[in-house]
Amino acid sequence: MARDFLGLGDAGGDMVAAMINDAIDRKAARKGWPKGRPDADAPLAGHVLAMIFEKNSTRTRVSFDMAMRQLGGSALIMEAGSTQIGRGETIADTARVLSRMVDAIMIRTDDHAKIEELAHYADVPVINGLTDLSHPCQIVADLLTIVEHGASLPGLQMAWLGDGNNVANSLIEAAGLMKFTIRIGGPAGYEPDEAFVARARAAGGEVILTSDAEEAVAGAQVVVTDTWVSMGQAGGEKHIAAMQPYQVNAALMAKAAPGAKFLHCLPAHRGEEVTNEVIDGPNSVVWDEAENRIHAQKSVLLWALGKL
Ligand code: CP
Ligand code: NVA
Numbered sequence: 001m002a003r004d005f006l007g008l009g010d011a012g013g014d015m016v017a018a019m020i021n022d023a024i025d026r027k028a029a030r031k032g033w034p035k036g037r038p039d040a041d042a043p044l045a046g047h048v049l050a051m052i053f054e055k056n057s058t059r060t061r062v063s064f065d066m067a068m069r070q071l072g073g074s075a076l077i078m079e080a081g082s083t084q085i086g087r088g089e090t091i092a093d094t095a096r097v098l099s100r101m102v103d104a105i106m107i108r109t110d111d112h113a114k115i116e117e118l119a120h121y122a123d124v125p126v127i128n129g130l131t132d133l134s135h136p137c138q139i140v141a142d143l144l145t146i147v148e149h150g151a152s153l154p155g156l157q158m159a160w161l162g163d164g165n166n167v168a169n170s171l172i173e174a175a176g177l178m179k180f181t182i183r184i185g186g187p188a189g190y191e192p193d194e195a196f197v198a199r200a201r202a203a204g205g206e207v208i209l210t211s212d213a214e215e216a217v218a219g220a221q222v223v224v225t226d227t228w229v230s231m232g233q234a235g236g237e238k239h240i241a242a243m244q245p246y247q248v249n250a251a252l253m254a255k256a257a258p259g260a261k262f263l264h265c266l267p268a269h270r271g272e273e274v275t276n277e278v279i280d281g282p283n284s285v286v287w288d289e290a291e292n293r294i295h296a297q298k299s300v301l302l303w304a305l306g307k308l
Contacts, residue, residue, distance in 0.1 A: 002122075002123060002124050002125045002304070002305075002306075003125050003303060003304045003305075003306065004119040004125055004126045004127070004304070005125065005126075005127045005128060005136065005137075005300055005303070005304050006112075006115055006116065006119060006126065006128045006134075006136075007128065007134055007136050007170070007173060008136045008139060008140070008170060008173045008174055008177055009173060009177065009199070011300075011303055012177065013177035013178055013179075013203075015303060015308075016140065016143065016174070016177055016178065017153075017178070018299075018303075018308060019140055019296065019299035019300060019303060019308065020140070020143055020144050020147055020296075020299070022298075022299045022302065022308055023140075023144050023292070023295040023296050023298060023299045024144070024147070024148065024295075026039055026070075026295060026298055026299075027292075027295045030070065035066060035070075036066070036069050036070070037070070038069065038070060038071065038072040039070055039071060039072070041072075042071065042072025043071055043072065043302060043307050044068065044071035044072050044073035044103075044301065044302070044305065044307070045071075045072035045073065046072075046073065047068070047071070047072075047073035047074075047103040047104070047305065048068075048073060048074055048075065048076065048101075048102045048103055048104075049064060049068050049073065049074075049075040049076070049102065049103065049104045049105070049106055049301070050075075050076055050078055050098050050101070050102040050104070050105050050106070051064055051065075051075055051076065051077050051078065051105075051106045051107075051108075051129065052078045052080055052083075052085070052094075052105065052106070052107040052108070052109070053077065053078070053079055053080060053107075053108050053129075054080040054081075054085075054107070054108060054109040054110060055108050055109070055110065055130065055231045055232065056231065057108055057129070057130075058267070059265075059266060059290055059293050060106075060108060060129045060130065060137070060293070061077065063293035063294045063297055064106055064129065064297055064301075065077075066294045067294050067295075067297040067298045067301055068301065070294065070298060071298055071301060071302070073103070076102070080109075091114055091117045091118050091121070092117060092120075092121040093121075094118070095117075095118045095119075095120075095121035095122035095126075096121055096122075098122065098124070099121075099122045099123040099124045102124065103124055103305065104124050104125045104126075104127065104301065104304055104305060105118065105122055105124060105125070105126050105127070106126075106127040106128075106129045107126065107127075107128070107129055108129040108130045108131075109130075109131055110131065110132050110232050111131065111132060112131040112132060112133035112134065114131070115128055115131055125304035125305060127300060127301070127304055130166060131166065132166060132230070132232065132233075133166055133169060133193065134166050134169050134170045134173070134196075135166045135167045135169075135170050135265070136170045136173070137293070137296065137297055137300055138167055138170065138265045138293070139167070139170040139171055139173070139174050140296035140297070140299065140300060141289060141290075141292040141293045141295070141296035141297075142171070142174075142224070142263055142265070142289060142292075143174060143178065143296075144292045144295060144296050145261075145263065145285055145288050145289045145292050146222055146261070146263075148288065148292070149261055149285055149288075151221055151222065151261075153178040153179070153180055154178060154179045154180060155179070155180060155181075156178075156180035156181065156221060156222065157180070157181050157183075157219055157220050157221050157222070157257065158171070158175070158180060158181065158182045158183070158220060158221070158222045158223075158224065159182070159183050159184075159185060159216045159217040159220035159222070159223045159224065159256065160182060160183070160184045160185065160186075160216070160224050160225065161185045161186065161213060161216060161217070161223065161224070161225045161246040161247075161248055161252070161273070162185075162186055162190075162225045162226060162228055162243055162246045162273050163186060163190050163226065163227070163228055163229075163230065163243065164184060164186055164190050164191045164192030164193070165192075165226060165227075165230045165233075166230065167224075167226045167265050168184060168192045168226070169192050169193045169196040170196075171224065172184075172192055172193075172196045172197055172200045172205070172207055173196055173199065173200055174205075175200050175205030175206065175207060176199060176200030176201070176202070176203030176204060176205035176207075177200075177203060177205070178205075179204050179205060180205060180206070181205070181206040181207075181208070182200075182205065182206070182207055182208070183208040183210060183215070183216040183217075183218075183220065184207070184208065184209050184210070184216065185210050185211070185212065185213045185215065185216025185217065185246055186209075186211065186243075186246055187211060187242040187243065187245075187246070188211055189242070190239075190242065190243075191209060192209075197209070213245050213246050213252060214252070214255050217252055217253070217255045217256045217260075218255055218256070219256070219257050220256045220257060220260055221256075221257050221260055221261065222260060222261050222262075222263060223248060223252075223253060223256050223260055223261070223262050223263070224262075224263045224264065225246070225248045225264055225273045225274055226264060226265055226273065227267070227268075227269055227272075227273060228240060228243040228269070228272055228273050240272070243272075243273070246273070247272070247273060247274065247275065248262065248273060248274045248275070248278050249274075249275040249277070249278060250275065250277050250278060250281075253278055253281075253283070259283060260283060261283055261284075261285050262274075262278055262279065262281070262283050262284045262285065262286070263285060263286060263289050264279065264284075264286050264289070265289070266286060266289075266290055268286070
């Protein structure tokens with residue numbers, strides 16, 4: 001069964017919850033093992049994932065590769081620029097060819113329309129490893145991290161600071177599916193995607209947009225930020241200046257709920273969107289969050305291949 005994972009909504013709230021539970025179980029079952037040893041049931045033995053990268057990556061690349069190894073399968077990397085995609089072979093033809101050669105495709109690209117086209121022409125599951133619009137695999141890892149640290153998702157109070165980017169859009173989607181509140185604090189002109197906001201609200205999530213950073217974090221159990229300038233985005237001094245009031249520093253964290261956790265998908269730009277004292281502080285869970293990319297993606301892969 002081929003299931004595409006272009007956004008969290010492709011799986012739905014119940015399945016995202018099931019993914020988190022499965023990730024918790026698999027993570028516990030292999031505690032202390034060498035990282036490349038397959039899980040006891042090796043559910044994806046013999047399966048191969050092709051990973052297409054049109055943008056840089058450290059975590060997504062390594063965690064998908066390790067996820068496939070731990071599930072008993074393997075992964076191969078295609079840097080788009082060194083493939084025929086880089087010389088103009090169409091997405092559709094690439095999808096048709098890869099569907100004959102591998103069992104699933106992960107792609108990191110810019111325009112979200114490209115992944116939709118790939119999914120349309122591929123017969124195997126296509127997984128979103130980040131587009132300019134969304135980053136759903138990151139958010140499965142984030143939700144897993146939040147649950148692991150003792151919070152429950154329905155009714156959770158989350159704050160997002162800074163740019164309304166791809167990660168923010170997927171967190172907003174999660175707020176709708178898992179029924180939590182997300183307050184987005186950012187400058188005018190850098191709001192998240194309107195359609196994501198509308199869908200999340202219609203699904204029962206509470207999405208509050210504000211330009212007041214303190215209002216965004218007030219009472220938040222989880223505070224999240226990301227780079228002020230995403231890959232491929234035009235930055236510039238004006239952009240950076242507009243983001244300054246949304247820096248996550250100790251003073252801002254002090255306005256959140258006591259013991260509020262700090263998340264960041266990484267890579268971080270220390271001294272810009274977050275200070276060292278916050279990212280290296282006792283309430284930062286960013287290293288768990290990074291590790292959890294492996295555990296979360298195992299669930300996504302199992303779901304996409306009809307095994308969850
Ligand atoms: N968080 C994340 O997706 O990291 P990479 O860009 O290193 O893959
Ligand atoms: N918003 C960032 C996320 C990187 C993982 C970007 O798109 O560059």
